[in-house]
Amino acid sequence: MCADKAAKDKDRGAAKFFGELASRTSQAAGRASAFSLAAAVVIVWAVTGPLFGFSDTWQLVINTGTTIVTFLMVFLIQNSQNRDSAAIQVKLDELIRVGAARNSLVGIEHLTDKLEDLRKKCEARANAEKVGAGTVKATGRRARRAAERAVD
Numbered sequence: 001m002c003a004d005k006a007a008k009d010k011d012r013g014a015a016k017f018f019g020e021l022a023s024r025t026s027q028a029a030g031r032a033s034a035f036s037l038a039a040a041v042v043i044v045w046a047v048t049g050p051l052f053g054f055s056d057t058w059q060l061v062i063n064t065g066t067t068i069v070t071f072l073m074v075f076l077i078q079n080s081q082n083r084d085s086a087a088i089q090v091k092l093d094e095l096i097r098v099g100a101a102r103n104s105l106v107g108i109e110h111l112t113d114k115l116e117d118l119r120k121k122c123e124a125r126a127n128a129e130k131v132g133a134g135t136v137k138a139t140g141r142r143a144r145r146a147a148e149r150a151v152d
Contacts, residue, residue: 019079
């Protein structure tokens with residue numbers, strides 16, 4: 001039992017460490033200075049081409065470097081997207097919970113097989129509300145005209 005708790009604590013610690021690392025790295029990677037550094041590396045690499053005779057090793061350096069950076073950035077970007085999506089979902093759920101929206105929609109992101117059906121129903125309901133609002137406006141205009149005719 002203690003071994004399970006220790007393993008869970010270790011997993012939480014690793015997840016927390018990765019989350020913090022991913023957050024800081026993605027913030028740093030999104031800055032203009034990071035882009036400038038990457039551009040400088042490419043320029044230095046290009047300028048050194050003639051020094052190395054545009055050799056296969058010279059080409060392999062940039063290919064390997066960009067492949068490694070791209071591979072690692074995929075995981076960082078995915079982690080950032082997961083956190084952002086979760087935060088937005090919590091906010092939307094809270095707005096639904098306290099607002100006039102239907103509380104049954106809270107948590108629908110977990111219903112992957114039924115999500116498309118729910119989306120279609122919501123669109124149909126929104127279209128029906130538009131038609132209903134148009135009908136109410138038209139009825140209001142007709143009632144005003146009838147009242148004006150009755151007064152004249």
